[in-house]
Amino acid sequence: MEVVPSQCLSEAIAVTRSYEDGRIQALRGVDLQVEEGDFIAITGSSGSGKTTLLQMLGGLDSPDSGEIFFRGEALSRMGDLSTFRAQKVGFVFQSFHLLSTLTAAENVQVPMVESSMHKSERAPRAAHLLSEVGLEDRIHSRPLELSGGERQRVAIARSLANQPELLLADEPTGNLDRASAAMVMELLSRIHQENGMTLVLVTHDPTTAGYASRQIHMRDGMVKHTTPVPPLRR
Amino acid sequence: MNLLPMIIRNSKARRMRTALTLLGIAVGMMAIVALMGLARGFERGWDQTMNARGTDAVINRVAAGSPIPAPFSEEIAVSVRSLPGIESSGGVLSSLVPIGNLPMVLITSWEWNSYIWNHLKIVEGRMPQRPDEQVILLGKSASQALGKEIGDTLLLYGSEFPVCGIYESASMIESGAVLIPLEVMQEKSDNVGKINFLNLRFDSGIESSKARSILREIEAIHPGLSASLASESAQQNSTTKAVRGMTLAVTLLAMVVGLTSVMNTMLMSVFERTMEIGVLRAIGWKASRIRRMILLEASLLGVTGGILGVLLAFAARELLYLFPSIGSAIRIEIAPDAVVFTVMFATIVGAISGLYPAIRASRMKPTAAFRHQ
Numbered sequence: 001m002e003v004v005p006s007q008c009l010s011e012a013i014a015v016t017r018s019y020e021d022g023r024i025q026a027l028r029g030v031d032l033q034v035e036e037g038d039f040i041a042i043t044g045s046s047g048s049g050k051t052t053l054l055q056m057l058g059g060l061d062s063p064d065s066g067e068i069f070f071r072g073e074a075l076s077r078m079g080d081l082s083t084f085r086a087q088k089v090g091f092v093f094q095s096f097h098l099l100s101t102l103t104a105a106e107n108v109q110v111p112m113v114e115s116s117m118h119k120s121e122r123a124p125r126a127a128h129l130l131s132e133v134g135l136e137d138r139i140h141s142r143p144l145e146l147s148g149g150e151r152q153r154v155a156i157a158r159s160l161a162n163q164p165e166l167l168l169a170d171e172p173t174g175n176l177d178r179a180s181a182a183m184v185m186e187l188l189s190r191i192h193q194e195n196g197m198t199l200v201l202v203t204h205d206p207t208t209a210g211y212a213s214r215q216i217h218m219r220d221g222m223v224k225h226t227t228p229v230p231p232l233r234r
Numbered sequence: 235m236n237l238l239p240m241i242i243r244n245s246k247a248r249r250m251r252t253a254l255t256l257l258g259i260a261v262g263m264m265a266i267v268a269l270m271g272l273a274r275g276f277e278r279g280w281d282q283t284m285n286a287r288g289t290d291a292v293i294n295r296v297a298a299g300s301p302i303p304a305p306f307s308e309e310i311a312v313s314v315r316s317l318p319g320i321e322s323s324g325g326v327l328s329s330l331v332p333i334g335n336l337p338m339v340l341i342t343s344w345e346w347n348s349y350i351w352n353h354l355k356i357v358e359g360r361m362p363q364r365p366d367e368q369v370i371l372l373g374k375s376a377s378q379a380l381g382k383e384i385g386d387t388l389l390l391y392g393s394e395f396p397v398c399g400i401y402e403s404a405s406m407i408e409s410g411a412v413l414i415p416l417e418v419m420q421e422k423s424d425n426v427g428k429i430n431f432l433n434l435r436f437d438s439g440i441e442s443s444k445a446r447s448i449l450r451e452i453e454a455i456h457p458g459l460s461a462s463l464a465s466e467s468a469q470q471n472s473t474t475k476a477v478r479g480m481t482l483a484v485t486l487l488a489m490v491v492g493l494t495s496v497m498n499t500m501l502m503s504v505f506e507r508t509m510e511i512g513v514l515r516a517i518g519w520k521a522s523r524i525r526r527m528i529l530l531e532a533s534l535l536g537v538t539g540g541i542l543g544v545l546l547a548f549a550a551r552e553l554l555y556l557f558p559s560i561g562s563a564i565r566i567e568i569a570p571d572a573v574v575f576t577v578m579f580a581t582i583v584g585a586i587s588g589l590y591p592a593i594r595a596s597r598m599k600p601t602a603a604f605r606h607q
């Protein structure tokens with residue numbers, strides 16, 4: 001039966017994914033709709049399939065069955081997904097994954113090489129993004145010279161380099177202390193609110209999940225329930 | 235952000251491994267440059283010798299792998315001289331022998347009264363006075379390398395020879411040689427009536443095609459002998475051929491060493507940077523850009539190793555020249571084309587070595603890279 005996508009920004013329809021010859025069922029027929037402007041937190045215990053689902057939405061992995069759509073177009077029909085990832089999606093990882101040999105500004109410029117942006121525009125844009133995340137004075141610092149919170153803010157600036165339509169964050173506060181985690185989440189919230197950025201993050205931390213407008217709880221590779229977060233809590 | 239600064243910083247971040255890889259390539263490239271320079275130096279020295287003597291053509295036995303060709307009867311000179319177009323000839327008997335600390339000294343002897351003697355310039359002492367006078371002349375470089383002066387003696391072929399003169403020659407080979415009258419050398423080296431080179435002078439103004447036809451005629455009359463124009467004889471010389479053969483062997487060896495060391499370095503680098511490559515893929519870098527990055531890094535190792543190799547070759551040459559025993563015997567001429575060839579060769583070797591690691595890196599899936607963590 002042909003799957004028909006809705007008009008939402010990103011959508012997973014009946015997605016399954018297994019590893020190790022089917023011994024590990026990471027996703028078992030997951031459906032998810034991400035509307036433009038959404039701020040979704042995918043929660044669940046370790047091994048529940050939340051990171052796998054996030055990777056599917058970002059075109060980092062492909063489903064065994066089912067389909068992922070972005071603006072109604074099936075990812076499986078896009079061919080090389082690197083262009084999709086470069087232009088449509090921004091990624092923030094738990095371990096920051098900055099290139100240690102590059103400065104903060106250079107790290108932010110790394111995704112720009114795959115955009116149509118002229119070389120002369122890259123450095124000013126990187127500086128602007130770093131200033132947006134409050135790191136205008138750390139432009140020339142290398143990752144090892146930055147605190148965990150600062151590194152994650154550089155990673156957030158990097159994720160915004162090519163003006164993506166969808167920001168995906170995998171445990172963005174997982175390696176941070178409470179104060180840094182709050183700062184990072186305030187920053188992501190601000191990006192969501194001020195720019196209308198669609199944001200999907202994976203977390204097992206209820207405080208972090210509390211910043212989202214919708215929480216999707218996963219267990220054993222399936223979506224168990226969806227919880228709209230009351231406005232007061234946000 | 236460009237690829238090149240990223241690559242340079244990556245290499246700098248792994249200093250020791252990069253340095254060792256560069257050293258491996260550089261040593262191989264140094265050997266190639268040095269051997270090419272040695273072959274060229276020998277050819278140049280040979281040309282100088284022929285020019286200094288005013289020799290137009292050389293006859294010797296067909297090369298059989300020895301630096302000095304096997305002797306042949308000097309009677310051949312008589313029949314060659316009678317050919318039309320030949321103005322004069324001069325028999326030469328040469329040998330390479332170890333003397334004192336010097337592993338290889340050219341001992342040469344020239345036919346008495348032949349035109350070959352005319353270019354010698356005695357700077358000290360005198361010329362031999364008879365064809366059978368048991369004396370030797372030393373080239374200026376040989377005199378310095380052997381530490382011998384007029385009145386000293388030199389043990390050769392079991393006999394003590396007094397040094398009767400020191401000469402200067404425009405030829406570096408002759409300047410480093412010991413010169414004996416032909417008759418004396420023939421007797422002492424058990425080569426009575428033998429020579430191993432016959433130098434020829436053509437009639438003045440002879441056309442090149444005519445000269446070549448005379449040489450073909452000589453080869454036809456005397457099978458087993460090779461006759462070549464002086465300007466081409468260096469390339470026919472077995473020493474040149476031997477050095478060229480060694481150059482080829484070393485080039486192949488350097489290629490294998492370069493290929494394996496760069497490939498090993500790049501594979502290690504790709505392995506260590508699995509996460510980094512995964513992140514680059516995740517944030518949208520195309521597989522082709524990853525391939526380019528690894529290939530560029532491998533090529534950069536190659537080109538840097540090549541340049542270092544050339545610099546090492548220059549340094550090694552100057553170091554070798556500090557030893558009179560070597561400086562007087564060999565000349566290493568590092569020509570611009572050898573430098574260009576070596577650097578290009580190293581770059582290509584680097585790029586080829588990077589192919590497999592580059593393909594491996596570009597096929598890496600981001601999720602697999604994250605799991606690697």
